[in-house]
Amino acid sequence: MSAPAVVVTGGAGFIGSHVCTALVRAGHRVVAVDDLSTGSAANLAHVPEVDLVEADVAAPGLADLLGRIRAGVVCHLAAAIDVRASVADPVADATRNVVGTVAVLQAAVDAGVGKVVFASSGGSIYGAATPPPVDERAEVAPESPYAASKAAAELWLQTFRRLHGLRWTALALANVYGPRQDPAGEAGVISLFADALLAGRPTTIYGDGGQTRDFVHVEDVAAAFLAATAELPTDGRLNIGTGTETTVRELHTLLAGLCDAADSPRTAPARAGELARSALDARRARAVLGWTPQVPLADGLAGTVAWIRSRSAAVVPALRAPADHR
Ligand SMILES: NC(=O)c1ccc[n+]([C@@H]2O[C@H](COP(=O)([O-])OP(=O)(O)OC[C@H]3O[C@@H](n4cnc5c(N)ncnc54)[C@H](O)[C@@H]3O)[C@@H](O)[C@H]2O)c1
Numbered sequence: 001m002s003a004p005a006v007v008v009t010g011g012a013g014f015i016g017s018h019v020c021t022a023l024v025r026a027g028h029r030v031v032a033v034d035d036l037s038t039g040s041a042a043n044l045a046h047v048p049e050v051d052l053v054e055a056d057v058a059a060p061g062l063a064d065l066l067g068r069i070r071a072g073v074v075c076h077l078a079a080a081i082d083v084r085a086s087v088a089d090p091v092a093d094a095t096r097n098v099v100g101t102v103a104v105l106q107a108a109v110d111a112g113v114g115k116v117v118f119a120s121s122g123g124s125i126y127g128a129a130t131p132p133p134v135d136e137r138a139e140v141a142p143e144s145p146y147a148a149s150k151a152a153a154e155l156w157l158q159t160f161r162r163l164h165g166l167r168w169t170a171l172a173l174a175n176v177y178g179p180r181q182d183p184a185g186e187a188g189v190i191s192l193f194a195d196a197l198l199a200g201r202p203t204t205i206y207g208d209g210g211q212t213r214d215f216v217h218v219e220d221v222a223a224a225f226l227a228a229t230a231e232l233p234t235d236g237r238l239n240i241g242t243g244t245e246t247t248v249r250e251l252h253t254l255l256a257g258l259c260d261a262a263d264s265p266r267t268a269p270a271r272a273g274e275l276a277r278s279a280l281d282a283r284r285a286r287a288v289l290g291w292t293p294q295v296p297l298a299d300g301l302a303g304t305v306a307w308i309r310s311r312s313a314a315v316v317p318a319l320r321a322p323a324d325h326r
Helices: 014-025 062-068 083-088 090-111 145-164 189-199 218-228 248-258 283-289 297-324
Strands: 005-009 029-034 051-054 071-076 115-121 167-173 175-177 204-206 215-217 236-240 266-268
Touching (some): 005 014, 014 029, 014 071, 029 062, 062 071, 062 090, 071 090, 083 090, 090 115, 090 145, 145 167, 167 218, 175 218, 189 248, 189 297, 215 218, 215 297, 218 236, 218 283, 236 283, 248 297
Parallel strands (some): 005 071, 029 051, 071 115, 115 167, 167 236, 175 215, 204 266
16 A cells, blocks of 8 residues: 655645655655645646645545545645735635634544644744744734734644644744745745846835845745654644844845846835844754755845746747747
């Protein structure tokens, strides 16, 4: 009989597709479950070993699927990630992110899955009271419905552990960047800036640009998911970040250099509710998972810019194709 499978919800998304790749490379049988609301089958085109099931995780049938493929671990990344949309429509956010998570946990229990690894958000669940880098003991003080959903999902994980013995690890991710991040969606600032700089469009910095973020490369994040699928001595939340603060202004300078563009962003008033500083202390992940970030920011940015360049080069001939064949 084949080995138990690992299921990746949101596996056709930006981070999920890298998680699928890391799992396949480590020899796992991988099934991605994704409703393609923001993800795309094209994100998995490079890993034909992954079976993509197009489904909403909250729809009936997930437990049957998990049972049929003998899922041992579920990596749960399916979520709506747009923070501003969560403020505009908190019910829609909670439906997808809280109810969706509870549906995954119940299906996991029904199908006898051993463990869930959850994508939480270290960049948004902690309050501003603790100076960065924050460790997992910092106060959880969500400022958006999106962050509240992530904190709520962690409570559900704790509850299902007590109620059903379902093991769990929540990876509280910093600001993730890298290839396949969608610059047209609620993307990270890196793909937004790089996409605009390469296309010669203006960029905008809100506030004085001194706000800091902890940028962690998506391949490092995928490695953390892979490590967290193992049986660990304890359940709980692990921060996944570099601990290094980079200002948005510094980031713009680095990207302008890589994109051969002018380092002259427009400025606009600071946005309400935006954290002034953010960085995560990931020493617990190092101790528990043996995980440390491997991709230096300069290398990761260069690779991301190269990916956006190659994608633009691939899109232009495709758009021209009908005219060429007329
Ligand atoms: N990008 C970041 O910096 C970051 C930081 C912290 C946490 N996270 C978390 O990581 C996860 C992945 O984020 P991402 O940046 O790759 O975003 P993404 O939008 O690329 O990925 C989310 C995926 O989930 C799918 N999906 C959404 N709702 C679904 C549902 N009900 N059923 C099935 N599939 C569904 C989408 O189609 C998409 O493929 C999310 O849980 C997000 O909250 C991301």
